[in-house]
Amino acid sequence: MPHLSALCQFVPGAHAGVGGPAVLLVTLGSFIDAGRVQQTLSEHLIASGERELVATFDIDRLYDYRGRRPTMVFDGNRWARYDAPSMELHRLEDRDGQAYYLLHGSEPDFRWDQVVADILALVEILNVRLVVTVHGIPMGVPHTRPVGMTPHATDPSLIGDARSPFGRVQVPASLAALMELRLGEAGHQAAGFAIHIPHYLAGSEFADGALTALNAVVDVTGLNLPNDALVDKVEVSRRAIAAEVEGNDEVQDVIQGLEQQYDAFMQGQNMPNMWAPEQPEIPSADQLGAELEDFLRNVTDDE
Secondary structure, eight states, rough: OOOOOOOEOTTOOOOOSSSEEEEEEEEEOSSGGGGGHHHHHHHHHHHOOEEEEEEEEOOOTTOOOTTTTOOEEEETEEEEEOOOOOOOEEEEOOOOOEEEEEEEEESSSSHHHHHHHHHHHHHHTEEEEEEEEEEEEESSSTTTOOOOOEEEEESSGGTTOOOOOOOOOOOOOOHHHHHHHHHHHTTTTEEEEEEEEEEEGSSSSHHHHHHHHHHHHHHHHHHOOOOHHHEEEEEEEEHHHHHHHHTTTHHHHHHHHHHHHHHHHHHHTTTTSSSSSTTSOOOOOOHHHHHHHTTTTTTTTTT
16 A cells, blocks of 8 residues: 655545545646646636545645745735645545545645655555646637647547647656656556647636636546536636727737637648748747737736
8 A cells, every 4th residue: 555755644534535436637836837727727626516625735845935935915004814835635526426636736846756756646545547737838829719738648548649739849847747757657547738828818817728628627537527617707708808909909910910820720730830831930929929918918807
């Protein structure tokens, strides 16, 4: 029987490992999560039904407080709230009563190897059949076209014949990526989805990206996850973005340029990248829409 380190502890009395093989969804914020895909999806799932806290990680030993300081609320003449970082494992159920697990919170700054080892132990203790991750990456794509994604998996059969716009590249590591690598080496199944977020909306909550991630999780796991509230949020977000764009000719020109490049890619899947033949190199985000990025920087569902 695998054992957990002192970094991770089960909550006494929790229904851990009850039932048949389960799915583990991991949404630990990484160094990049464009469109706040992980945060939006996690909050949606937690708010959509009852949850049970199953296990916690010792965040004080994993988090660099001075490197990325948590926020606090100062109200007039007193401190009113501290938004403490956390790393928690919850047990939830889909709309059919099927149990699944959600590991969410802050990506650890320290002890990655030990944290991954604990996650692998949890996979075995909880009889997890599939681990799934999602996150957003900024791309030179328009918000007016279907949201794309780059899937990856320890077993290619999990993602079918999906194609990626990237070849072999070297990127900064994340705990989720290391976890998927180690899961595959240990013979476990894992899949992930990098959701393509318009680069000019990367700093804002992009509900369309979270909904795309939810649909990808449903497709690969078979879970019947609730989506009503997220669909409503998508409609609000789309109206807010449309209102910001309307009447601004310069912004519309940039979006039209992105639309043309997107459409050209869709019409020629044998291209070496996502752009037209006369553009063998992917243009930078500055070239594609610095004006639009500034204009829409603060677009949120609340606007």
